[in-house]
Amino acid sequence: MKRFPIQFSGRYYSGSNICRAATVNLGQLGQKWKSKTARGIISLDDANDSVKSSKKNVYILSMFPYPSGALHMGHLRVYVISDSLNRFYKQNGYEVIHPMGWDAFGLPAENAAIDRGIDPSVWTKDNITKMKTQMNDMLANFDWDKEIATCDPEYYKYTQLIFLKLFEHGLAYRKEAEINWDPVDKTVLANEQVDTNGCSWRSGAVVEKRLLSQWFLGITKFAPELNHDLKYLKNWPSKVKTMQRNWIGESHGSEVVFKIDYENLREIAVFTTRAETVLGAQYLGLAIDHPLVRKYAFQDDSLREFITRVEKSSEDSKEGYLLQKIKAQNPITRCDLPVYVAPYVLGGYGYGAVMGCPAHDERDYVFWRENQPEAPVIPCVEPIDKGVGPFELPFIAKDALMSELTGEFRGMSARDARIKITEKLQRDKLGGQKTQYRLRDWLISRQRYWGAPIPIIHCDHCGTVPVPEKDLPVLLPTLTGLKSRGNPLSKISEFVDVNCPSCGEPAKRETDTMDTFMDSSWYYFRYLDSKNYQLPFNHEIASKNIPVDLYIGGVEHAILHLLYSRFIAKFLGSIGMWNGSEHQCEPFGKLVTQGMVHGQTYINPDNGKFLKNDELEITAEKKVVIKATGKQPKVSYEKMSKSKHNGVDPKECIEKYGPDATRAHILFQAPVGDILNWDETKIVGIERWIQKILNITTTLVSKGKYDENLKMPSDLTDNEIKFHNEIQKLLQNLTDSFKKNLTLNTVVSDYMKFTNALEVAIKKQLIGDVLALYNLKKLINVIYPVVPSISEEARELLNEGQGWHWKSCSWPEPEAQVESNTMDFQVIVNGKMKFMHNTRKDFLGIGSENVIAELLSLPQGKKHLANKDIKKVILKKNIISFITCK
DSSP states (O other), rough: OOOOOOOSSSSOOOOOOOOOOOEEEEOHHHHHHHHHHHHHHHHHHHHHHHHTTSSOOOEEOOOOOOOOOOOOOHHHHHHHHHHHHHHHHHHHHHEEEEEEOOOOOOOHHHHHHHHHHHHHHHEEEEEEEHHHHHHHTTTTTGGGOOOTTTTTHHHHHHHHHHHHHHHHHTEEEEEEEEEETTTTTEEEEEEBBTTTTTEEEEEEETTEEEEEEEEEEOGGGHHHHHHHHHGOOOSSOOOHHHHHHHHHTTTEEEEEEEEETTTTTEEEEEEEEEGGGGGOOEEEEEEEEEEEEHHTTTTTTHHHHHHHHHHOOOOOOOOEEEEEEEEEEEEETOEEEEEEEOOTTOTTTTTTTEEEEEOOOOHHHHHHHOOOOTTTOOSSESSTTTTTOOSSSSSSOOEEEOOOOGGGGSSBBHHHHHHHHHHHHHTTTTEEEEEESOOEEEEEEEEOSSOOBBOOOEEETTEEEOOOOGGGGOOOOOOSOOOSSOOOOOGGGGHHHHEHHHHHHEEEEEEEOOHHHHHTTTTHHGGGGOOOOOSSSOHHHHHOOSSSEEEEEGGGGGHHHHHHHHHHHHHHTTTTTOOOOGTHHHHHHHHEEEEOOEEEEEEEEOTOOOOOOOEEEEEESSOOOEETTTOOOOEEEOOOOOTTTTOOOOOHHHHOOOOHHHHHHHHHTSSSSHHHHHHHHOGHHHHHHHHHOOOHHHHTTTTTTOSSSSOSSSSSHHHHHHHHHHHHHHHHHHHHHIIIIHHHHHHHHHHHHHHHHHHHHHHOOOOOOHHHHHHHHHHHHTTTTTOOHHHHHHHHHHHHHHOOOOOOOOOOOOOOOOSSEEEEEEEEEEEEEEEEEEETTTTTGGOOHHHHHHHHHHHHHHHHHHTOOOOEEETTTTTEEEEOOO
């Protein structure tokens, strides 16, 4: 390889001076080595080669990106983390799996295709090419032979096969349901894709409620395992497990059945964690989408108007609607209760019904007072100590006693009454113990084109018929352009009109496509066997390599992607497609959630407007001011976005500072899990460090010729022993930072300490050339994971200067500390430490007279002890203490 020419600004300095080279263009240097560093480790030493076969594969995976056309700084951060770990493990002799692919279906491609009048596949493939180039520019060493794209028919063929397996096992089903409709993107959204303000996670539009026939996956069947098995995920961030646990929402309580008599409906069930309050139930509240409410609304125009009004309202309505024809019987008291349609009751959680206990629930109390302002509130639970203060409603304490109004349960503790009432309900077949989950089944239907078609055929004679496996994939028809948002598949007769695979009669193909989270729920399996054209993946390969050892990505995927992936992995394990029994079929071993990258944001203090760069200028005093007013803007760090004008283009950064400095800066600025406040002004420190490594290498090359197979000298001086021990501590820290702690910011700081220790030792002539070269080789190898181009450049400088052919890139294992024959002694005079004396360890054994004589031969000793009347000498451990006449 032709070496990048480095021009030196001055001559080589003799003696202890470091040769000072002109600043190297790091961008050109990265370009020079890009081809080699992208291929990864070329050579390991024999020692590591010999243990290679004994080490298991390490599967390091970063969450694959959507091919939007350009990497953002968040992408750059996650790939620098994963690539550095990938290179470290390869240096240690592991067979590393480090793949990359594309989450290529979805709305952005479809909307872009509509805007441009092209096929989404064209836009997607062009973007993949662009982003792949950017990944190479940042020196990412991915296993491109394992590359996948979820829009490739050879991939979504198996997404469809997994859907058919779910259908076969009763976990994929179609039903009419109230859904979240995005009026801008014209598609269905899962509950998880609607924010707390009722807006679409992508378009930002206020979501509408509609009734549609939709496809669901029965994730709730796996809710107990998904919740229980979180405890086995020891290497997941606790905040992510908490988020999943809360989303799954396991609650232990009781089912209570209220008898009714309305047409063919005979009962309404509710779930409660406080069964004792059934004695204080004063009404039943039903969600507006409860089946009984929908049925009743067909006969009641006023109810339909009420539902329409409530659904359109953006406020939480306290108004209820009394169902005049229905009464519900309390299963314990046998009293009749009114039944209300209550907007505050959630239809998507539990049974869509609650027993209203105004005395013991704040929401029930507010609703009851709004709709029955004159009616009494009847408590069935009272404070244990009524004398402490006024008894206020609603009373919600759980540690209480049953009131005098509760018959056989009066005087019991609320806890005991809860148990007794639940037992009674079970005996009377009107309820019993129940575990409930907040988690709802996964709605995967999308009324869009750019997604995996659902492999189902609808036949008037046979009903819902799965597409035979031999006919997969169900291909998306090619489109020259999309005209509008929505699903064009239903209008393409060549796609829709088919014969039923069961009876052969004319039938209709399903035109919904799958939620893109379905594509990403199993991609980590496909990477392992991406060229398998008979199966999604090989059983043995998957069982050997899953769970993923290190999974790296944003915390924003803590619920959706990670939960769905866990579900699909557990399902595939349950049907024998892989064996994950040792780890409860969990797909990800260690989860690393990197923090977001925030950009410096300038805000006009007068109007709060975000300012563009061309609206700012730097004064002679180096202050940033607003051009128009001369005022200083408010400065903060916020999530990068176009609207805030605070984004940083990774391509420009790499071109300006080079890939290596950019990589090191990303890791150095913040711990992996913290927010990274991007500050380019600090990258100069990284540049100086890189320059220092090249200067040290050039200096040592000029010292003389040495054998390539350097050994550590056996006759180390005290200074060399100190230097050696310091380097071993740094090597141990570096190894632990990569392998145990993932403190990659301290990796870069330890690189700097290593470099500085070597520079100082050379400058001050504290170590010999052989020891310096021996440790320079270690430094060149340990920096390789983070700054591979610099490592390769320094290696080449060393090889050309010494006439070597050194290629090994093995990670240097820390060596044993060397014990020194000398030690430091503190010399104390009249209680004050005056100086340190380094000498042989048995120094105190020569006697006080000889100790005094040796100390007086030293300049410091003469200064503090000469001409002094020494009254007493104390020799103890590493302390020499003198008491003199003042």
